[in-house]
Amino acid sequence: MSTIGVSSTITKAGTSTAGVGAEFKPGTIVTRADGSRWMYVQATEAVSQYMCVGVDENGQASKLTSALALVSYAIGVAQVAFAQYAFGFVLIDPANTNVYKVGVLSACDSDVDLNTSGTAGYLDDAYTTFVPLVGWMITTTLAATGGATLIGNGRLKLGLRTSGV
Numbered sequence: 139m140s141t142i143g144v145s146s147t148i149t150k151a152g153t154s155t156a157g158v159g160a161e162f163k164p165g166t167i168v169t170r171a172d173g174s175r176w177m178y179v180q181a182t183e184a185v186s187q188y189m190c191v192g193v194d195e196n197g198q199a200s201k202l203t204s205a206l207a208l209v210s211y212a213i214g215v216a217q218v219a220f221a222q223y224a225f226g227f228v229l230i231d232p233a234n235t236n237v238y239k240v241g242v243l244s245a246c247d248s249d250v251d252l253n254t255s256g257t258a259g260y261l262d263d264a265y266t267t268f269v270p271l272v273g274w275m276i277t278t279t280l281a282a283t284g285g286a287t288l289i290g291n292g293r294l295k296l297g298l299r300t301s302g303v
Contacts, residue, residue, distance in 0.1 A: 146170070148218070151223070152223035157180055157196070164179055165177065168227070174231060174232055174238065175233070176214075177228055178227055179199035179214065180224070180225050181220035184220065184221055185199065185259065187216060188215060188216065188239045188284070188285035190215050190241060190259055191259070192206035192210030193212040194210065199216075199228060201259035202258065204269045207269040213230070214229055215228060215241075217229055217239070232288050234290060236288075238288050239288055240276065240285065240286060241285055242276060242283070242284070243255055244280065245280070246276060246286065247263040248275065248277055248278050251272050251275060252270075252275060252276070253268040253270045254268045257283075274288060274289070275289045276289065
């Protein structure tokens with residue numbers, strides 16, 4: 139799909155999770171000029187800027203948890219905050235641009251694959267009981283929970299790891 143007229147920094151209010159009022163079909167994927175890929179979604183709940191979301195086959199996005207990571211059609215990162223039922227685009231492939239951010243927990247190390255965490259919507263470097271998100275890392279260790287610059291090598295892949303590895 140063309141990116142003309144598409145903004146990844148604007149959301150549009152919605153009134154229910156039925157997709158009523160959407161400007162595009164939820165689940166639509168677009169590519170921006172920098173090579174990054176974005177999916178049009180509807181938030182099932184309020185999502186803060188830089189939080190990760192799991193997106194179902196109907197384009198409905200919820201804060202990412204380990205359980206949701208295993209059943210999601212796609213995983214994305216909100217570059218702007220979404221109110222409940224709002225429509226907008228989430229980042230699904232940063233294309234090695236190093237200009238987008240992702241929400242991570244405090245003391246999350248850089249240059250290691252990120253994982254889901256015990257806090258819905260945020261990622262971390264700890265992986266003992268969480269789901270690894272292979273190929274997404276941050277560039278600098280973050281001292282406090284918040285948005286860190288994301289490095290990605292394509293659309294996110296889930297990695298399967300046994301406990302203690």
